[in-house]
Amino acid sequence: MHRARDYLIENYAEDVGLEELAKVAGLSRAHLIRAFRKEFHITPHAFLTDKRVRTAKTLLRHGWSAVDAAYQCGFADQAHFSRHFKARTGVTPGAFRAG
Numbered sequence: 001m002h003r004a005r006d007y008l009i010e011n012y013a014e015d016v017g018l019e020e021l022a023k024v025a026g027l028s029r030a031h032l033i034r035a036f037r038k039e040f041h042i043t044p045h046a047f048l049t050d051k052r053v054r055t056a057k058t059l060l061r062h063g064w065s066a067v068d069a070a071y072q073c074g075f076a077d078q079a080h081f082s083r084h085f086k087a088r089t090g091v092t093p094g095a096f097r098a099g
Contacts, residue, residue, distance in 0.1 A: 001025065001039040004032065008044060011053045013074040018044065053088045056081065057096065066093035 004025040022032045023041040045087030052073040085093045
């Protein structure tokens with residue numbers, strides 16, 4: 001599971017599919033999800049999204065625009081980024097950057 005987690009951390013800006021991650025871990029997709037959740041108390045997809053939001057927070061603190069942070073962190077678009085950012089932080093990326 002640590003190999004899968006490390007792979008997600010290293011490739012967070014890429015579109016990492018479950019099949020690809022399962023190959024890295026040497027497990028089936030279903031087994032990967034169960035084992036990952038058991039080890040880290042979160043699904044691989046939620047872990048990846050959390051990593052992206054944490055990295056985006058750092059970029060926003062350094063003056064990056066929300067659009068550029070969204071793109072750099074692998075979100076599909078700014079709306080996708082804003083939705084996940086607000087769900088995890090309680091504020092929009094713009095409000096976070098201004099604060």
